[in-house]
Amino acid sequence: MKKEEIIEVVSANPKIKEGLTPQMVEKYVEFAFNQILFDTFKMAPSNMDIYRKTYKNIAIEKDEDTNTYYSMLPAPVAILPERSNGVRVQSMQGINTDFVPVEEDSMDVFDGLEVGQVDKTMGYIVRSDRVEYYNFDSSISSVKLKMVVPFSSYDYEEDINIPMGKDEQFIQLVITFLLNQNWIKDLSNDGNPKTT
Amino acid sequence: MSDDGRDLSGYISLQNIVYNVMNDLGIYNKDNFKRYLQWAIRGFTQLNLYSLESFNVAYLTMDEVGRVTLPDDFIDYTKIGICKSGKIYTLGLNDDLCMSRSEECGVPLNDSFNAADDTLPAGYYFVSHFRGDNYIPALYGLTGGFAESYYRVDRKRGEIQFSSSVARSEIILEYLSSGVSLTGSTYIPRQAQEALIAFVHYKRVEFDPMAPMNMKMFHKQEFDEEFNKLNSFEHMPTAQEIMDALYKGYKATPKR
Numbered sequence: 001m002k003k004e005e006i007i008e009v010v011s012a013n014p015k016i017k018e019g020l021t022p023q024m025v026e027k028y029v030e031f032a033f034n035q036i037l038f039d040t041f042k043m044a045p046s047n048m049d050i051y052r053k054t055y056k057n058i059a060i061e062k063d064e065d066t067n068t069y070y071s072m073l074p075a076p077v078a079i080l081p082e083r084s085n086g087v088r089v090q091s092m093q094g095i096n097t098d099f100v101p102v103e104e105d106s107m108d109v110f111d112g113l114e115v116g117q118v119d120k121t122m123g124y125i126v127r128s129d130r131v132e133y134y135n136f137d138s139s140i141s142s143v144k145l146k147m148v149v150p151f152s153s154y155d156y157e158e159d160i161n162i163p164m165g166k167d168e169q170f171i172q173l174v175i176t177f178l179l180n181q182n183w184i185k186d187l188s189n190d191g192n193p194k195t196t
Numbered sequence: 197m198s199d200d201g202r203d204l205s206g207y208i209s210l211q212n213i214v215y216n217v218m219n220d221l222g223i224y225n226k227d228n229f230k231r232y233l234q235w236a237i238r239g240f241t242q243l244n245l246y247s248l249e250s251f252n253v254a255y256l257t258m259d260e261v262g263r264v265t266l267p268d269d270f271i272d273y274t275k276i277g278i279c280k281s282g283k284i285y286t287l288g289l290n291d292d293l294c295m296s297r298s299e300e301c302g303v304p305l306n307d308s309f310n311a312a313d314d315t316l317p318a319g320y321y322f323v324s325h326f327r328g329d330n331y332i333p334a335l336y337g338l339t340g341g342f343a344e345s346y347y348r349v350d351r352k353r354g355e356i357q358f359s360s361s362v363a364r365s366e367i368i369l370e371y372l373s374s375g376v377s378l379t380g381s382t383y384i385p386r387q388a389q390e391a392l393i394a395f396v397h398y399k400r401v402e403f404d405p406m407a408p409m410n411m412k413m414f415h416k417q418e419f420d421e422e423f424n425k426l427n428s429f430e431h432m433p434t435a436q437e438i439m440d441a442l443y444k445g446y447k448a449t450p451k452r
Contacts, residue, residue: 045223046222046224046225082225083225083227084225084226084227100226101225101227102230110234113234113237114234114237114238114376115230115234117378118210118237118376118377118378118382119230119233121230123230
C-alpha cells in the first residue's frame with residue numbers, strides 16, 4: 001500500500017473528527033507504524049530485511065580532529081532495540097561480514113582483550129545523525145547502508161510494507177492514537193496539531 | 197581452504213565457531229560477534245592447555261646481546277635449539293645466566309655475552325612442523341641428553357637469553373602454544389569444533405542473568421561431554437602404536 005493511500009484510509013474513517021490535517025494524521029500513522037515494526041521485530045528479529053531501505057554510495061568522511069571515519073545518515077532511523085539500531089553497513093560489493101555493530105564503551109574493553117588483536121573486523125556505531133567506524137580500512141571510499149526508516153521518510157507515492165494480518169490492527173492503532181487526543185479545533189494551518 | 201601453501205581442509209577459523217553459535221541460536225545479526233569471539237579464543241586456549249596440546253615451532257633471530265623474543269602465543273617451551281651443519285642441536289637450561297637489563301641510548305647491553313661459534317653437538321628429537329610452505333616431517337637432533345650451550349628464559353620480558361657459547365644465529369623454539377596467534381591467522385582442528393561451540397554456549401548462558409540454573413547446568417554438561425569426546429579422540433593410540441606397545445616386550449630367542 002502506498003503511503004498516501006494509508007493516510008487516505010485513516011482520514012476516511014468515520015470515527016476521525018473533521019479538521020485533522022494530513023500532517024496530523026501522518027504523525028499518528030507513524031506512531032502506529034513504529035509499533036507494528038516493533039512487534040514484528042520482537043517476533044522475528046532476523047526477518048526485518050523487507051522493511052530496510054538500501055542507500056548506496058554513502059560517502060566516507062574523516063573527522064580530522066578526532067581521527068574518526070564516519071558517514072552521514074541519509075535518512076532518520078526507526079530505532080530498533082538492537083546494538084545496530086536496525087542499521088546494516090556493508091561495503092558496496094560486499095555482504096554482511098565486513099562490519100559489525102559495536103558499543104562505544106565496548107571498544108576499550110575489546111582493545112584490551114585478545115579479540116581486539118585477533119579480529120580486525122570493522123566496527124560501527126550508529127549515532128543520531130551519522131555512523132562512525134572503528135578499525136576502519138581507509139581504502140574504502142563508500143559504503144552501502146540498509147536501514148529501517150520511519151513512516152515520514154517515505155515518499156507519498158512509495159509502497160510501505162505492512163505485515164500480512166496486521167492491516168486491521170494497524171488502522172485501529174492509528175485511530176486509537178487519534179481518538180485518545182483532546183483535540184482543539186485547529187484553525188491555523190501551521191502543521192502544529194496543538195495550536196488553534 | 198589453503199593458506200601459504202598449507203592444506204587446511206582439516207581446520208576451521210575462530211570466526212567459524214562464532215557463526216555456528218549464531219546459527220544455533222537463529223540470531224543472524226552480529227550484535228554479539230566480538231563478545232562470542234573472545235569466548236571462542238578463551239575456549240581454544242583452554243583446549244590447547246588441557247586436551248589438544250598444540251605444539252608449534254618458531255624460528256627466531258637472536259639480537260646482538262644474545263636474546264630472542266618469545267612468540268605471542270607462547271605458553272611454555274619444550275625444546276630450544278639451533279641448526280648447525282644441517283642438524284638441530286638442543287641447548288640446555290641454565291638459570292644462573294645473566295640477563296640483559298641495561299640499555300644505552302636505546303641499545304641493549306649485556307657485557308657477559310660474547311657470541312662465539314663453538315657449540316657442541318647434543319640434543320633431542322624435534323616434532324614435525326611447517327616452515328613457510330614446506331612441511332618438515334621430522335628434524336632429528338642427535339640423541340644423548342646433555343648440552344654444552346645454554347639459555348635462560350626471561351618470562352617477565354618474554355625473551356630467552358643465551359650463553360656466549362651459542363652462536364648468534366637462528367634459534368629454533370619448539371613450544372606449547374595457546375593456539376591463538378595475535379598477529380597471524382588462527383586455525384582450529386576440526387575435531388575441536390563441537391567442544392568449542394559448546395564452550396561458547398556455556399559461557400553465553402553462564403553470564404546471562406536471565407538464564408535459569410538448569411539451563412546453565414545443561415550447557416556445562418554439554419561442554420563437559422564434548423570435552424571428554426575430544427580428549428578421547430586426541431589421546432587415542434593408533435593401531436600401530438598399540439602393536440608397538442604389545443610387541444615391545446617380545447624378544448626373539450633361539451629355539452632349542
